[in-house]
Amino acid sequence: MYKTHTCGELRAEHIGKTVSLAGWVHRRRDHGGVTFIDLRDRFGLVQIVLNPETSPDGHKLAESIRMEWVIQVEGLVRRRPEGAENPNLPTGEIEVEVHTLKILNPAKTPPFLINKDEEADENTRLKYRYLDLRREKMRNNIELRHRVVKFIRDYLDQKGFLEVETPILFKTTPEGARDYLVPSRVHPGEFYALPQSPQQLKQLLMVGGIERYFQIARCFRDEDQRGDRQPEFTQLDLEMSFVEREDVMDLIEDMFTKMIAKVVPEKKIYSTPFPRFKYQEVMERFGKDNPDIRFGLELVNISDLVEHSGFSVFDQAIQSGGFVRGINAKGLGNYTRKQIDELTDLVRQFGAKGLAYIAYTSDGEIRSTFAKFLSPQLQQTIFERMQADKGDLLLFVADKAEVVYESLGRLRVSLAEKLNLLDPDVLAFCWVIDFPYVVWNEDEKRWDPSHHLFTSPMEEDIPLLETDPGKARGQQYDLVLNNYEIGGGSIRIHDRKLQEKVFKLIGLDEDVARERFGHMLEAFEYGTPPHGGIAPGIDRICMILAGEPNIREVIAFPKNQAARDVMADAPSPADLKQLEELHIQVVYPPDLT
């Protein structure tokens, strides 16, 4: 037996016990006479003492020991001498007087320090991820993730859910994200696809009478990376039969509320019950369908006030069906021209042609791109509507709706960062409902599902699918947390005729629909219960709870921005023999040889 106890568990109650410990050398303090080693394992740190009088061999051996060597000791737990306690350490009341010391494995000097929380180059961290995982921050993140998943499993089990595994090798669906394909050896020219999500399978489990299903499911999407997006990621995939959308939302809300209390009790939920917003409302107020509601700075419509102001930027936007909205950036009234230009650059990235402003300085001076077009009375009305005081900066975008929302929505978050309004200890959950059922795809000249093609429209909007599809709403709900969409779900279609109608609406040819989704359509004819579900993203949730800036920090072995595993160096070329077996020939793009 290597260890009778973990390093982290020893307390005063163990005094007098002889213990065996094993772990990594966290730090060594060699005083010439006596040597201290902080011995670390996953459970914590404990100080071990090597004294030449009690352990001459051990003390001698300890001279050669370096950081991250793996050692084993056997010794006596004893109270530290008066005044030598370390209150910063849970084990600080005691120490272990070593009798025998054994080196289990020496270690090369690591490429970055394990015992220090100093930023190391991320590429190096990923290359030596197994060392990075030893660091306290990563250990905490991995543990947090375990707690989150454990809570989910326990909670859903108690609610009568079954965890069911679904295939990783499945069928390609060209709709939506790009698939990762897996060639079939047995069937030349045919491919499996890794699931973008187990969407169809969980619905078929409902047909199969499972009623309450969940899975901690790995999902795969071959799209470009972001801080919150990896090629493979994990969802809590969940589906229930005989439910309406409120049933799903209530369950998830209860689960998260209790999870937060248990897993991160130091965090505060902004509002329980979670606020529920209609899509239209969040767009008008926050400019995004994943709003951060921890702070104000809401968008204000002033189109009606400036309609005939004579300021051509505003007039033209309104005349061509758009509008003018603004944000009161509280307290930024003394921003310089240069600082405002930076904000203008930001909104330009999102399609705005410019940023009109009224800066109301703390001295009461007005600097503005367009105030000269406003009567003093009209200016006053705008100030009132936007609750502007001395020292405020009013920022406006005039354009079509999408551009105004997108640019101001982004500007709003950016301003909140500048104004330090984002409290990391506040978790602002909210629901967004009543999404448009379909959105017009101008490039392809067709309607695309705003969620996915199995989502049910609102029952009363079904007639609209034929008359005015853009007006129809879907039975979809998104769960949003602090500026991130952390989950989306819907009540599904369980009726073959309605499903076929939706396929038709989104321009899916009947033959193609049958080839790709025939199994779904057929299943719907065998007594399919009404059902719905949701799929919260585990990585994003853990990222937010851990206060990390990207999901790589909560994934043990993530890929980099180029979708590469820099530790194992994947992807990598395959042997010719493998390719032949798979009936695959590689055709390189012209700029590669």
Next chain:
RNA sequence: GGUCCCGUGGUGUAGCGGCCAAACAUGCGGCCCUGUCAAGGCCGAGAUCGCGGGUUCAAAUCCCGUCGGGACCGCCA
């Protein structure tokens, strides 16, 4: 496909036309030291400043290209 930012000893940073064949901290090697806990003291090794080209009397520093990394746009039903 595009925009922006970064690249200096093992690690983290400083230097941003001449004072720099590069500074500080930490790590690394050696010596001293029996109560430290980021132990301390002394000594030492370690970077042609990612790479290539250009501007200049002079480049880590400015410009162009390239490679690597990151953030974002497009993309992500």
